[in-house]
Amino acid sequence: MNYPVPPRDILKSQAKRLRGDMAARGQIMSHAEALETIAHQWGARDWNTIAAQARNDHASFTPGQTVSGRYLGHPFTGQVKAARISANGFWALTLRFDTAIDVVTSTHFSSFRRQVNTTVNPGGVSPQKTSDGQPHMVLDMP
Numbered sequence: 001m002n003y004p005v006p007p008r009d010i011l012k013s014q015a016k017r018l019r020g021d022m023a024a025r026g027q028i029m030s031h032a033e034a035l036e037t038i039a040h041q042w043g044a045r046d047w048n049t050i051a052a053q054a055r056n057d058h059a060s061f062t063p064g065q066t067v068s069g070r071y072l073g074h075p076f077t078g079q080v081k082a083a084r085i086s087a088n089g090f091w092a093l094t095l096r097f098d099t100a101i102d103v104v105t106s107t108h109f110s111s112f113r114r115q116v117n118t119t120v121n122p123g124g125v126s127p128q129k130t131s132d133g134q135p136h137m138v139l140d141m142p
Contacts, residue, residue, distance in 0.1 A: 124139030
């Protein structure tokens, strides 16, 4: 199975972690050796090859950034309160909506949310889906 090559900054962070783990075991390796090792783990001949294949189209989220999109099918605008990228390129975000969103579809009661935690892929779409197959979160990407 082939996996998409993550962005360069993710590959470099993998190399940095590898280098730190090896140093903790008493095995010193240069940064260049760590980059080459990561390239080999991804199936590339060398670092230059994997760096050329690396995606550069990933999103970047920062606290205070204005965002818009759909949450559970409801359009929203808001701000990023917190953002953390994981090694696989997904983003863990805390979003604060400008206007509260009713997250319940029942006609008997409502539950309004002003802030949510979500995970999105580099395209701004959450892997979690509603029962009808729609993503929980879809961010409008520039």
